[in-house]
Amino acid sequence: MTNPALVDVTRGQLTESLHRGSVAVVDAGGKLVCGVGDFDARVFPRSAIKALQAIPLVESGAAEALDLSDAELSLACASHNGEEVHANSARVMLMKAGLTEDDLECGPQWPKRMEDAAKLILADETPCGLHNNCSGKHAGFLGLAKVMGVETKGYVEPSHPVQREIRNVMEQMTGDIVSEDVCGTDGCSIPTYASPLNSFARAFAAFGTGEGLEPLRQDAAQRIFDACINEPYMVAGADRFCTKVMEGFRGRVFVKTGAEGVFCASIPELGYGVALKCDDGATRAAEVMMATVLEVMLELDESEAKLLDGLVNPPVLTRRGAEAGVIRPRQEFLQMLKGALPAN
């Protein structure tokens, strides 16, 4: 099945590039509210499910045993910029578990923004695992391993108790049992299991509402959701989609990006979970797709509408800052989403 074109990138009066993709919106009962494209195909969720991967950390009591703050729990769900505040917070998380950056197995990564890279360069430093956008997640994994009393070394391996536990929780949340055949290695070296988008959407509907979850898991999901809403800067950072949306919507939505054009969201007031993927892996398109879903699905106040407008139609700029085009959802995509609204 060929997924529909959902996002255009224009220049002048023409469409210069286009992005295809698929979307699943599922309600808390697990019913499909809106499906676009081949939402049944298996997709690697990558970093878009970090909040679900943090459930064992909280549910096990490890987060409490380690006295993790909202900011640190939010960082455990983050794909952050590697700013000073992110790297330092990851270091503190590791300290609380009696560990150091040397225990991280995610690999190094330069901070996303030049100004943060410049700080390292001027201090004659090179980036380490703390600057990896996944360092908070890894610090959480290590903390969980410590509290579980298992060997921390090799915590990224599929056979390690931490990864086995996360796989169990993911299967329970998505309702999809995964085999080794659909296991890939993520950029930060942990396993990533491909499931259909509607399974991930179902998981995020449950994550945002607690519906259908055991009390202990309900509490864990609520704790993680609240931590991200309270500390959205830790989930991403300066000038980032996830931070801007969670700041601007003040608890109405949880959103999380993943590599290769994946995006997930919870919209508790509607009981919806959302999962989407841009076929070609482009983040610019996945962001416009997610912003469009939120714009169509939610009643917006003035500031929310203004925020989303900039994210639904981001400009294409020249290096002098002039507008040369725009990235925008296709009319057909808007129609598909609008057709799924309750009034219809």
Add this chain to the structure above:
Amino acid sequence: MTNPALVDVTRGQLTESLHRGSVAVVDAGGKLVCGVGDFDARVFPRSAIKALQAIPLVESGAAEALDLSDAELSLACASHNGEEVHANSARVMLMKAGLTEDDLECGPQWPKRMEDAAKLILADETPCGLHNNCSGKHAGFLGLAKVMGVETKGYVEPSHPVQREIRNVMEQMTGDIVSEDVCGTDGCSIPTYASPLNSFARAFAAFGTGEGLEPLRQDAAQRIFDACINEPYMVAGADRFCTKVMEGFRGRVFVKTGAEGVFCASIPELGYGVALKCDDGATRAAEVMMATVLEVMLELDESEAKLLDGLVNPPVLTRRGAEAGVIRPRQEFLQMLKGALPAN
């Protein structure tokens, strides 16, 4: 028309993302040798045609009047990394025309590689127009304006004599007359005119062979082709596709990348010109598409085969450098190209 999927991005045993696109291979007589997808659709060529945009600089005698070296002429055709050697060479080109970096209208850009950005940061400098990947092209435009005796200010505007002259040459080379409707503004602020891929391929067949060109233009094309072949590092730089291919093929091919997934090439020994575009604008896919065209179309010696193998199937790596997947051409794409070989 939906263009076919040409490139897969795998992770583990699955395809994680895919890229669609179109390709035109045309011979020196203007005949289509191989067409993939909607090669008749208009595409912004962006930086892939810089070598053709340099023709007026040479044909007018300006390059000779300014005493431009091969390295400088190669830089005029470049999308370079903004390394010291590139920025310094652009500065010298401007000096030869009695101008400075203040005359550049391309806007600033950070060097592509962190080690080059670090040099600026450690010197307490910020990037300027010289570091813009298009600075050599702009220095060429400014030199041409000077020798033409026209106002240099506003040389990026479509109505400026330099841009009008380039438009004329492009129309002659492509055989496609363009209107204002298909004019967009490029990232470096100059006009970019959309034409069909087969028109660009025709232009690059003529560029590489000289066939069908007036003697003066034939000489200009040859001079530009040779300059890029002699100084491939100036066309791009360290660890870049265009530099590696032109170094490795020692005159057998000219290749040039453009933003939003465009790629053009000349293969003089076959008399072919090539133009391709990845629908979604991804450079990673456009590179694999071009490498695949070269691999199928050319008889390769051992070192050429080894070079191309790495470019046809680049690995997807974790941040620790482990192989998590591969970017590779689809079998259908290989079949389409092989079907166009003379033996068939």
